[in-house]
Amino acid sequence: MLDSALILELAIMFIKVFVVGSVLFALPIPLTWLERKVAGHIQVRLGPFRVGPHGVLQPLADMIKMLLKEDIVPEKADKWLFRLAPIMTLVPTFTVFVAIPFGDKVRIPFTGREVALYISDMNVAVLYILAISGLGIYGIIFGGWASNSKYALLGGLRSAAQMISYEVAMSFAVIGVVMLSNSLSLVEIVKSQSGGFLHWNFFYLPVGPLWFIIFIIAGFAETNRIPFDMPEDEGSLGAGYHVEYSGMRFAYYMLAEYVAMVTVSVLAVIFFFGGWNPPFNLPFHLTGETAMFVNGGWNAEFLNLLAAVIPLFWFAGKVAVFIYSFMWIRFTLPRYRYDQLMRIGWRVLIPLSMVNILVTGFMRI
Amino acid sequence: MNGEKFVTLKVNGKEVTVKEGTLILDAAREAGYEIPTFCYQENLSGVGSCRICFVEIEGQKKLQPSCITPVMADMNVRTDSAQVIAARGAMLEFVLTNHALDCPVCDKGGECELQNMVWKFGPRKGRFTEKKIRFHEKDYILSPVIVKNSNRCVHCMRCVRVCSEVVGKAVLGVIGREAHQEMTSFVRSYLDCDHDGMCIEVCPVGCFMRLPYRYKARHWDLKSAKTVCPYCATGCRMTIQERDGVVVRSIARLGSGFNGRMMCARGRFGYDFLNSKERLKTPLLKVGGVFKEVSWDKALGVIREKFTRADPKKVFGVASARLTNEELYLFQKLVRSVFNSPNLDSTSRWNENASAAFISAAGIPGRGTGIYGAMEADCVFIAGAQISDENPVTDYIVRYTTAAKRNSVIIASSRAMKLDSSSRMSIRHLPGRLGSLLNATALSLYMDYPERLEGTPGIDGIKGKTVEGLGQVSGVEVSDIKSLAGVLRGSASVSILAGVDFLRFREGILGLRLLGAILKTLGKQLEILPLLDRSNQRGAWDMGVHPLFGPGYGEVKEKGLGVDGMLERANEGASDAFYIIGEDILSMYPDRAFAARALSRAGFLVYQDMFMTETAQISDLVLPGASFAEKAGTFTNQEGRVQAAEPLLSPKGEAKTDLEIISAIGSSIAPGFTGADPQRVFEEIRGGLKTYEGIFPGLNDSNGVMVKGSGNTLKEFEEVKEAVSDLGKNTSYPYYLITGNHLFHSGRLSRRSEILRGLLMEPVIEISSILADELGVEDGSRVMVNGRESGAVFSVRVKKGTPKEVVFIPENFEKAPANRFFKRGETVARVNITVHSSF
C-alpha cells in the first residue's frame, strides 16, 4: 500500500512543513528586534543596542526571560480555557501557511525531480485562508473570557467585533482579487500576474488599488495592529485580552500577532503584487519559468538552482517591504477610537467594496 | 535699706520711678526698653568702654553711655532716636575694625553676642579696608581648660573684671594700650587660677574658649537639659549639652539659676565623667571571687533571697547624698518599711549623733535660708568651712556681694583660704578647736551683757572658763576674739555660714548653738546657713535618710545605727545584708583599715553606683546606677533651695536610674511598692513632708523654691556630749593633718573626669609658707608624708597664711587616700613631713 514514491512524497511534504513551520517560529525573533529598531530610529533613537552588536541578541534575551517567567493562572480564571486559548490563536495562524505558495515548482539539480515551493495548491485556497484565519479570533475571545477580568473580556469582545466587521470587507477584497484572477487557487492567482508589474492586480486600474487599500486596511484591523489595535488599548484596557497572561503563554499571543502580520503581508504580495514574479521581464535565467526547461551540464544546473531561488528572493523582498510598512505605520499613526473603527468598517469599507465589485464585474465582462 | 530715695524720670516719654543711683540702663530695662550692651555685666563694676549702650539725654549734646550713668530726677532719656541708632551701628562698625572675622572657625559662632548684635543693629558692610591688628597667628593655651584668641577681643574687659571681682584671683590683666590692648595673663603665661572658666563664660566673643569643647560642635547641634551640679551642695543650676550621646559641655546661663553665670571648675569642666568608658553597664555578681555579668532578674532574685532571709536588725543601708530627693525618699522607705530595718545613713564620714546635733544647731529643720538674703547681714561670720575649696561658687557670691555692700566678713578657720583677702578679719585656730573659739566669743559677749544673757541655754558650760584660757586652747589671740565679739556686738544682723568642719571635727556644734542663742537673745537678726559638700546632703536629711530621725525630721519608732555603728556591728560579724548606693565607704570612712575589715565581714554586700569603686570591688553584687544627667528629680541644696533636674541621656547599657532600681528591689520583695515615676514619688514627698508641702519646683524656675520649716525640732540632740579633743604633743609627728575636698575635686566622683584630672592629677599637700621655707620646698616639690601607720608622697602646694602646724591633704586621691592617716575616733591626725628625693 505504501510504495516508495508515496513515502518520498510524504517525506518531502514533511520537510516542507518543517521548514515553513521553523521559519514561522523563528521569524518573530528578528521581527521583534526589527520592530524595536524601526521604532527607535523613527523616534530618533537607537533602539536596542546593548545585547550583542546593535542589540541583535535582544530578542533572545527577551525569549529567555519569557521562558523563565512564572506562568501565572489567575485563581478565578477558567483554567482549562485559559491554558487552551493561546494555542487556539497560534494554531490557525500557522495553518494558514499550508496554502501559501512561496514560489512555483522548481527542479532539484541533478535529480530532475520537481518540487513545489508550497505545501498544497488547493483550489479553494482563498476561501481556506479566510476561513482559517477567521478561527484565530477564538483564542482571543476565549483568552479574554477565561481570564475572568473585565479588561481582558472587553479586549476580547472588542477584538471579536473588530474581526467580524473587517472580515466582511476583507472577504469582499478577496472576492475582487478572485474576480480579477479568475481563480480561487493562490498559485493560479500568482501566475495570472506574471509578466511585469503592469500585470499585477494592483495595477488593474482603477479597481486594483482600491481593492488593495480595502484589503490592507482590513488586514491591519484583522491583525490588531496600529491604528486598529483597540483590543490592546493600554489607555483604556491595561493590555487588552492578554492582560492576565505571562511568560510563555503571553509569548504565544505575541508570536501569533507577528505571524498574522507576516500572513497579511504575504497575502498582500500574492493578491496584488504578483507573488514571486519579478516586476520586470528579466533575462530568462533570472526568472523561474524559463529556467525550468534548461537541462544538463553544470552551468545549466546552476542556472536551475538560481532560477529556483531567485523568485524566493523576490517574494521575500516584497514581503519585507510590507512588514516594514506595518512597522512604519505603527509609529506614524495614532490609534482610532472604537466608534471610528466601526464606522470605517461598516460605513466606508463595505459599501465601497460593494460598489467596487460592481465596477470590477463590469470591467471583467 | 531704709531712707532710700526714689527719683522719677522719663524714658522714651514713659515715666519710671527708680531708686536713686540706679543706672539709666537698668531704668530703661525696667521700663521695658531694650538697650544693647557689651562691656556691661551684671554684678561687675562698670567701665563704659564699648559705648554700645548710648542713650540720648535731653539737654545734653553728647550721647551718654547708659551703663555707667546714674539717673537723675526729671531726666528725659531717649533710647531709640535716630542719633542713638546711628551711633550703635557706628560703634559696632568700629568694634569690627579689628575683630577677626573668622566666625566659621570660632567656637562662639552662633552664640556670639557680637554676631547677634551686628545682625540686629549693625552695619551690613564695614568701610575699614586697612589691615587688622593681629596679636598672634595661633590660639594659645592659657590653662588646661582655657584657650585664648586675642584677635577677636573687643576690649570689654569683662574677663579682667570677673577674674578679680568675682573669682578673686586677678590673674588676667590688660597688656598694651589702645587698639593694641590685650586682655591676658601676665606675659601670656600659663594661668595659676581656679580654672573655673568664668572668663570664658562672660566673654561676649570667641576670645576665651573652652579647651575641652574646642572644635567639638556648634551650639545648635547640641541637645540641652537643665540640671543641677552634682559636686557640692551649693547646687548650681547648670545646663548640660550633648552631641551624639556625648556630653560636651556644661554651662551656666544668666537668668537660669541663682548662680547666674557662676560655676566652679568642677561644675564647668567636670561633666566628662558622664562619658567615661568605665561606667558600669550590667549588674555584676561575684561568683567564686570573680564578677560575672548577670541579668537584672537574676540580680533582683539574689537580693530578694538574701534580704528576706536576713534578720532586719542586721540589715544596713547607706545611700549617697548625691542621689535625688525622690531616690533618697524611696530608699529610706525601702529600708524602713520593706527591709524593716532602722539602720540607714547618708554619709560615711561623720557620726550620726554629730550630724543630728549639727542639723539642730544650724536650724536645718527650719525654713530655707537664701545665700543672697544671708549676705544682706551687717556681719557675715564664716566658721568651720573650707569655703573656697568646697563651695567655690558660694565663695564667689560672698566675695562680690560683700564687696558691693561693704559689710564685714569674718572668717574662722584653721587653714588659709582665698576668701581671706575679701574678709575684714581672718582668724586661724587650731584644728578641732573651733568649739573653744566659739565658746570664747560667746564668753566675751556674755561678759559684756551678763544680765541679758543669763539663762541662755548652754551658757552654764562656759561660765567657769576664761576668754584667755579658751583662746589658748583654740590657739587664737585674745585680741582677735575680742574684736570678733566686738563686730558681732556692733552688727544689727549676723549671718553665720557654718561648714562641714563642724561635722568633721565634731567640736564646736555646741559652741555654734550657744553663739546662735546668745546672738538671738541680744536681738540680732540671725541667719545660719550650712555649707555642705555633697550636692543633696540637705535633701538626704530632709528625706530622713538618717538613723535618728525620719522624713521631715520626724521621730522614728526605733533609732538605728549610723555608718559608724554599722561598721562596728559588721566587724563583729553581726551583719547579714548591706545595701550601699553610691557611697564609697572604703575611700571615705575616716579609718580605711577598719572600714575594709568591717566591710569584708558584712555578709551580703550590694553596691550600686556608676563606677567600679573601691567599695564595689569588695562587694558581692554590683548594680549599675545612673548619673545625674540620666535622671529626672529634684535636689535640695544647702540653702534649702529645691531645684528640678531633667535627664539628658538614657542610662548606659543596661544600667537603670537609682529610682528604678530601688523601686524594683522594693516591689520584688513587697509587691505594690511605689513605682519608679519621679513625679509620683515627689508627690508622695509633698504630701508627707511638711517641709515640702506645696513646693512645685519647675525647670524654668530660675531660683528654685525654698523649703518651708518642717515644724519639727531635734531637741533631744541638744545635749550631745562633746569634749575638746586631745591634740596631744608628739614631736615625732609634729603636724596636724586636716582633710576635705580640693577645689578641683569632690569626693571620688570628680576623679573620673579626665578634664579635672588634667587640672590636678597627682596627690597634693597644702602646707604653710613658713613650713615650706623651713623644709626648703616650693610649689610642685615632692614631700613624703608619714602617719603612724602609713605614708605617701605628695606634691607641695604652698599656702600663705596657714599656721605652720596645719597641713591639708584633699580626700580625693585614690593613690594616696587621706583616710589612711586616720584612726577611728580620732578627728585630727598627726603626721610628719620630710622632703622626698626622687633620686
Add this chain to the structure above:
Amino acid sequence: MERLFFLIFASVAVVSALCVVLFRNPVRSALALMLCLLQVACVFVLLRSPFLAVVQVFVYVGAVMVLFLFVVMILDIRQAELEAFFPPRNRWLMYAIIPVITFEFLLVILGTSFEGFGPGAGGETKVEVIGRALFTEYLLPFEVVSVLLLVAMVGAIVMAKKRWD
C-alpha cells in the same frame, strides 16, 4: 484509512455534539459546538467537497459561532432567563415534544436510502461546478433563500431599531 479518519471525525463530532447539550457552561458548549462543526467540515473533506468544508468553517465556525459567543458573553444567560422561555408549568410540553421529534428523525433516517452518498467518483468537486449548478439548475431556490435571508435581516434591523427607540 479513509474509514479510520471518518470514524475519528464522526465519533468526535458525536461526542462534542453531546457536550454541547451537557455542558452547563454556555461558553464551553459553544466551544464544543465549534469543535463539532469543524469535525463536520472534516467529513466534508473526506467526501471530496473541500469547498463545502471551507464554507462550513468560514460561515459557521468563523462567523456564526463568534456571534453566538458574543451573545452568550454579553447576555450572560442564566437559569432564571432560561426559565422565562421554559416556565416550569409548561415543561410537560417540552417533555412531550422531545419524543415526537425523535420519532420524526428516526422516520426520516430510516426511510432514506444512502446509496449514492459517499465520496464522488470523479475526484474533487470543483467550485465552478457548484457555481454553475447554483446559478442554473437551482436558481429559483437560491434566489428564494436569498430573499428569505434579506427578509430576516430587514426584520432583525427593524426589531433592533425599535428597541433603540
Add this chain to the structure above:
Amino acid sequence: MSAGKYMEKKRECGIRDIFRRTFFIDFIKGLMVTLRYNLSKSVTVRYPDTEKWVPFPRYRGVHTLNRDEKGRELCVACELCARACPTKCITVVPMEDDTGRGIADRVAKVWKVDLVRCLFCGYCEDACPTFALRLGKDYERACTDVSCALLDREELLGPAEVPWSFDGGVVVGARFERGKGGIKVAADLSDEKSPWFERQ
C-alpha cells in the same frame, strides 16, 4: 467660537480636498515625516558604553570637598552646611589639626553626607564660607546597597573625576567598566563630542 461647544472643522469640498482625500495625501505626508526621521541620525547619547554627558558648571551633582592651590583642605568644619541643609543629611564633626593654614586649624574629623536624603538643593554650597564645598558634576550613584550613598570626607576630598577647570556642557568619550566593586563609567575628558542637541 462659542464657549464649551466643539465646532467641527468645516468640510472642504474643493477639488484639492477631494484629491487630498482620495490619494491619502495627509497620510503619506505623515509617513514621509516618520521616514525622514527613520533615515536621520539618532540623537541618542551612547551612555554608558561610549559616551557620557558632562553637565554644565552650575549643575548640582554629588558634593565635592575642595583644596586650595597648595593642596590644603579648604573646609574649616564650621558646620554651616549641616545647619543650612533642609534635610539634615550632612554631618560634620570638627577637630583641631595643624593644617598650616594659619589660624584656622579647625578641620573636619567627620564630614558625611547621606545622599539618600540629600535633595541637591545647593544650600550647603551657598552656606560654605570658604568655597570648600561645591556640588560637583558627578551624578552616577546607582548601586546595589545603600553604602555608596553615604560619602565621607576621604572620598569627597579625593580628586574629582571631572575637575573644576573642565567647563562641562559637552558629551565626552566614556568606557563602561564592570568590576567586582560594581559598575563604573569612566570618562575620557579629552575626547569631546558634540552634545546631543546639536546632533542630526
